[in-house]
Amino acid sequence: MQDPSSRPATGYPYPYPYPNPQQPPAASTNGYPNPGAAAYPYQNHNPYYAPQPNPRAVLFRRLFIVFMAFLLILGLILFIFFLVVRPQLPDVYLNSLSVSNFNVSNNQVSGKWDLQAQIRNPNSKMSLYYDSLGCLLYYHRAPLSDTRLPPFSQGKKDQTVVNATLSVSGTYVEGRLADAIAKERGAKGSVEFDLRMGSFVTFRYGAFRRRRYVSVYCDDVPVGVPLTSGSGKMVGPAMRCKTY
Template sequence: MQDSSRPVTGYPVQNLNGCAPPPTGYAYSYAHVNPNPHPYYPTPPPQDPRSTFLRRLLSAIAVVLIIFGFILFIIWIVLRPQLPDFSIQSLSLSNFNAANQRVNATWNAQIQVSNPNKKLSISYGEVVSSVFHKDYFLSETRIGPFVQRTRSAGAVGASYSMVDSFVDGDVMDEMNEERRAGEMKFSLKVSADVAFRYGGWRGRRRFLTVWCDDVAVTASSGKMIGGPQRCKVY
């Protein structure tokens, strides 16, 4: 005799909790199971110790440079370096003769140099001075090194000479024309290698350029016209 409690094959199974069975064609969702219980994580390639050292070295250098620049900035804020002042006190011209594109002349100049800094002295290394007619170079001389203390001023002398020196014809004609008019104008240039000092500390050296434009002298006596003339400092 067949057991009536067993379900008949081919008929839907009745849910014992009273709920209706799922509709035909319903698909159950199952959690995705990784077929690989031990996933593979790629090992990063080994780093080159030389490149690592180089990166660290460059980083350290950058930090040192930043710190050094910050220190220099603080020093500049505290000391406030100012450029020196230059002025022409006197300029004389003698033995001037210009003919056949040959010039003979001697200039003597007194240049006053002032240090306006309260805390910094200034040392001058190689100092070169030149004389020009307008923008035409005529002669050059060298001035010995010197040091200026804080809040001090002093005069340095410079002598320039031309002995049977060739010049362009146009320049010679302009100088002779000025001489006939009674007044000649020359420009002086000073180039110096300078450094600021504070006690044992010395700043980096820098190149200084000074221009004294259109300094007039009389054609008769060769003396400078007017009083001291201030120069431009760059």
């Protein structure tokens, strides 16, 4: 009689272990690789599932590249242009400044100033065109008189002499300014005035045009005005003014 405990177990063992991806496929007894141990990745051969570029993004990217290339070329052209042409601001010299009928009393100033300035175009390749030239006379940053001159042009390396007259009659000034003028006049026999000039200047080179505002500063111009006379002229030689 057969022992019931010796009956075979139900089910079947798993014929192959789970493949280890870090180990090479085991060879079979006949020398060929075990087909069950090799894993074949899934490949999608359908081209319609490949990611497609966004046409709008591609267009914007190309436009950006073209725009940056245009700016680079334009900047290079301007750099070469300014390197070759080298636009320079005009040189301004104050040749003379005289005053007549000068009087300061009761916080009022009267006088007539005549000035002559020489404006030179230092550019050898550019001509200049000046809009109406404004002239202002100051004392300690307090404006006394102003006038305007008509427009004019300058060729390459040209020089232009301009004359202007500024007058004031009984203009009120603060007491401290009147006292400062009287004190300076009595101590040195002269009074230092400040002259400002300004104009929109167009730089021309062929078809190129560049327009900018040019300011001229002639500071601390001494004008001899003794107490015994109401007339005087600039002390010393012509002076060079600053341009910005």
